[in-house]
Amino acid sequence: MKKVFASALASLMLMSLAACGSSSSASSGSAGSGSAQSEGFVPTKSVTWVCTSSAGGGSDIFTRKIGEIMTNENLVNGQTIVVSNETDGSGEVGRNKVATMTNDADYTLLTFNSGDLTPMVKNTNNRSSNFRILAIMAVDKQLLFSCPASDAKTDYAKNGGDQTDFAAAIEAAKNGTFVVIGGSKGDDIETYNKLIKEVGLTEQQMGYITYDSTSDAITAALGGNVDFVISKPAAASQYVESGDLTSVLALAEERYTGSLSDAPTLSEIGDYENVEVPVWRGVAAPIAMSDEAVAYWSDVLDQVSKTETWQNDYLKTYQLIDQHMNTDDATRYVTAYETVYMADNGLS
Numbered sequence: 429m430k431k432v433f434a435s436a437l438a439s440l441m442l443m444s445l446a447a448c449g450s451s452s453s454a455s456s457g458s459a460g461s462g463s464a465q466s467e468g469f470v471p472t473k474s475v476t477w478v479c480t481s482s483a484g485g486g487s488d489i490f491t492r493k494i495g496e497i498m499t500n501e502n503l504v505n506g507q508t509i510v511v512s513n514e515t516d517g518s519g520e521v522g523r524n525k526v527a528t529m530t531n532d533a534d535y536t537l538l539t540f541n542s543g544d545l546t547p548m549v550k551n552t553n554n555r556s557s558n559f560r561i562l563a564i565m566a567v568d569k570q571l572l573f574s575c576p577a578s579d580a581k582t583d584y585a586k587n588g589g590d591q592t593d594f595a596a597a598i599e600a601a602k603n604g605t606f607v608v609i610g611g612s613k614g615d616d617i618e619t620y621n622k623l624i625k626e627v628g629l630t631e632q633q634m635g636y637i638t639y640d641s642t643s644d645a646i647t648a649a650l651g652g653n654v655d656f657v658i659s660k661p662a663a664a665s666q667y668v669e670s671g672d673l674t675s676v677l678a679l680a681e682e683r684y685t686g687s688l689s690d691a692p693t694l695s696e697i698g699d700y701e702n703v704e705v706p707v708w709r710g711v712a713a714p715i716a717m718s719d720e721a722v723a724y725w726s727d728v729l730d731q732v733s734k735t736e737t738w739q740n741d742y743l744k745t746y747q748l749i750d751q752h753m754n755t756d757d758a759t760r761y762v763t764a765y766e767t768v769y770m771a772d773n774g775l776s
Contacts, residue, residue: 469534469720474508477537478526480519480544484643485612486568486660488513490709491539493742494565494732501735503728515640518613519544520552526714527558533714534721537562540712543614545766549775556766559712560722561759563729566742567749568660568707570619571684571691572609572677573668578652582608591655594677595697601633610637610645610654619658619679619705626700649673660707661688662746680704684747708751708765710758726755 477495481487488511495509514522526538540559548554574591583606590596601607609620620636627634637654639645642663649657650672657664657673661684667673668687675691678684681702683693694700711729713722732738733752743750753761770776 469718469724470505471507471535471724472505473535474510475504475535475537476532477509477511477539478522479511479513479539480515480522481513481539481612482515482641482643483513484663485641486663487539487541487544487709488641488643489662489746490565490742493738494711494729497732497735497737498728500737501731503731518547518638518640520548520554523548524552524554526712527554529714530716533716534718536714536717537725538712538714540710541614542706542708542765543612543616543618545614545762546618546769547614549766549770550773556712556759556762558715560715560717560755561762562711562713562722562725562755563733564708564710564751564753564758564761565729565733566709567751568662568709568746569704569749570616570658570660570679570707571664571675571688572656572679573646573649573659573664573673574656574676575649575652575673577672578650581652582606582655584608584655585652589655592674592676594656597634597655598627598629598698601629606632607634607656608637608654609634609656609658610639610648611658612639612642612645615705615707616642616645616658619703622703622705623679623694626694626703627698646673660746662742662748665746686747688747706749708761709748710762722755730754 477491479488479491491511495511498504498509523544526536529536545556572594576591580586584597584600585591587605589600589605597607611620617636617638624634639648642659645657646659646664646667648654656676664673665687668675675688678691678693680693681704683689684691693702695702713725730752
């Protein structure tokens, strides 16, 4: 039943994304920076952007790329954007700080992804309604990577396991050799759970180590402390290109392209169905942010999504799906996503 529901959820996501994307294009196309500014808000001091993941991870790259574009395209009235990486409590401390903020609410942004929402609603009283959802910018997916050249510190590596062949790792785990996967929080854990269920393994056969960010998990792989690491392309591509990481498995319905094209999907390595957990990447703000500021930031993020830098240097380079939603569409989508997720997990 959960497998059927997961498929239904994926379909819901794709249909909702397509519908919201078309309405977003229509609504945002008629709005320019002048319309947002005419509502009465223009930043006149530094902006703090909270990212509840460590520097170098996918969320951090997403955050800094948008901030860079905002600055270079002069979209924030010449003001400085200061990124604050706040990972305490797996990021919940930073998210709660933003949710409850009253001072400087118009000058505070938050990187907010599906991988942030899911553990938040499981482990805290915060919900998406405790934030202003400003935009969804893109949809991301994942792969498994390994570092065959690292010093062997795991059971699988010490026993001569092939770290470039995930099918071999599955068989080794079934035959009693412990295999370990590293990754970040939220959607990485959900992806791992779907993966081991599909291949018929338990946590005792193929375990998972949670790190504060993907960059920390990659560091563990480079040090030989995990056999495989779950990552989005953004955080891992540079290591693949340098030869430090090898892409082993595409956690998607089809292979990636470019330097990641050698990684097969799960259905290509055995009698399995492909596993994927699409990750929407968005921007939120304190619930106390004024309507004028919400309109301003929604418009600025729309302008960012249309820049050549965003389209080519971020989306194309890191192989994300282009899917911008303005504040109205993003709020409806995130609310629907949260409702389905909570129902699936017996949450209220």
